[in-house]
Amino acid sequence: MKSYVSFKNIVKSYDGDKLVVKNLNLEVQEGEFLTMLGPSGSGKTTSLMMLAGFETPTQGEILLRDKPLHNLPPHQRDIGMVFQNYALFPHMTVAENLAFPLRIRRLSKADIKAKVDRILDMVKLTPLADRYPAQMSGGQQQRVALARALVFEPKLVLMxxxxxxLDKQLREHMQMEIKQLHEMLDLTIVYVTHDQSEAMTMSDRVAVFNDGVIQQMDTPNKIYEEPTNSFVAQFIGENNSLLATNVQADGDYYRTSLDDGTQLxxxxxxxxxxxxxxxxCIRPEHISVNNPSAGSQQVKAKIQQFIYLGDHVRMLTEVAGQGNFMVKMPASQVHADWTPGSDVMLSWQAKNLKALDVVTH
Known part of the structure; x- marks a missing residue:
């Protein structure tokens, strides 16, 4: 696969002092769905806006198909853009909103009509072509915004x-729709979100941002199962942390000791x-209760509370004086004699307990 977009040594500062993006190097492959994920202020949206042309890098350069972008204004970059606030023209109908990017590009009336009709059909909006944005629901407006970003057939779309x-159910439905359009139209998509489940559901790769730096970039599965630091482990999915002392290295493992002397x-x-x-760090679903499997290691825990979530239960426990250590299990596996205050034995395979950051404070 060829690199479609390249960020090379990108630095961004608004005041000449604080860096919002710090030495960003990132390659986006052609046809890829890449998500920039991170908390507010992590640099992900600023990075996207520099690619779109709405922000200028303080240092470094951004290439699109190996050509530098810094001299090209946004409308000449041939990039589709979808925002959270839709940014539709309120005085234009759906069809007129979709025709607008084509009119700017001076297409013929016949071409404009053909392309608008095609995209309306693709996003299932044909019956609403003559409506105004104010006459539509949020989900419908977002569909129009998506269609407008795709109508001039860009190969790169930024979201x-x-x-x-949108509400949860509609959001999940639209995630599937965007993913289908990505595959159907062979698009390259760079997507920004702070919603980890959205990133995991839709992306080929995820770049996890924090404090202006990519902490880890990989497939959703790799990032979930093999986080490279505790920020990524905490930010993606549910995670348990235990503070321990490194006793010694032992092949691919460290022998560690918890505060109560438990060796893991x-x-x-x-x-x-x-x-x-x-x-x-360990994921809650990798832990068994009172049911050690062959080769697993065990640790004593005290139950704190249960959180029932329909098909599964989160059981919070205390391990070696550290509380809120979570076990996730099907509701059917919870025993009647497990009550807050009672002791249980937790067990897991050593490979699922990851030794991440060295703690300096």
């Missing part, structure tokens, strides 16, 4: 929190030396 204003083997992810405090 900034496009589903943020943890898979080496980040380098650490003996005697250092280290953060151990």
């Amino acid at each position: 900034d929190e496009p589903l943020g204003a 083997a943890a898979l080496k992810v980040r380098p650490s030396s003996p005697g250092k405090k280290i953060m151990l």
Whole structure:
């Protein structure tokens, strides 16, 4: 696969002092769905806006198909853009909104009609062609905004929190629709969100941003199962952390000790030396209760509370004096004699306990 978009040593500062984006190097492949994920202020939207041409890098350059973009204004970059607030023209009908980018590009009336009719059909809006934005629901307006970004057939589409204003059910439906359009039209999509489940559902790769830096970039599965630091582990999915002391290295593992003396083997992810405090992380679904499997390691825990979520239960426990250690299990596996205050034995395979960041404070 060829690189379609390249960010090369991009730095962005608004005041000449604080860096919003710090030395960003990022390649987006042709046909890829890449999501920039991170909390507010992490640099993801600023990075997208620099690619769109609405912001200028302080340093570095952005290439599209190996050509520098810095001298091209936004409307000449041939990039589709979808925003959270739709940005539709209120005085224009749906069909007129969709025709607008084509009129700017001076297409003939016949071509404009053909392209508008095609995209209306594709996003199932043909019956609403003569309506105005104010006469439509939020979901319908977002569909129009999506159609307008696609109508002039750009190969690159940028989306900034496009589903943020929709309710959960509609958001999930639109996620599937965007993914289908991505595949059907062979688009390259760069998508910005702070919603981790959205990123995991839709993306080929996810770039996790924090404090202006990409913390990890990989497939959703890799980022979930193999986080490279505790920020990524905490931000993506549910995660348990245990503070431990590194006793010694043992092949691919560290032998570690919790505050109560419990010894645990943890898979080496980040380098650490003996005697250092280290953060151990494990996903709640990798933990068994009173049911150790062959080769697993066990730790004693005290039940704090249960949170019932229909088909599954989150059981919060205390392990070695550290509370809110979560176990996730089907509701049918919860025993009647498990009550807050009672003790249980938790177990897991050592490979699922990851030794991540060295703790310096």
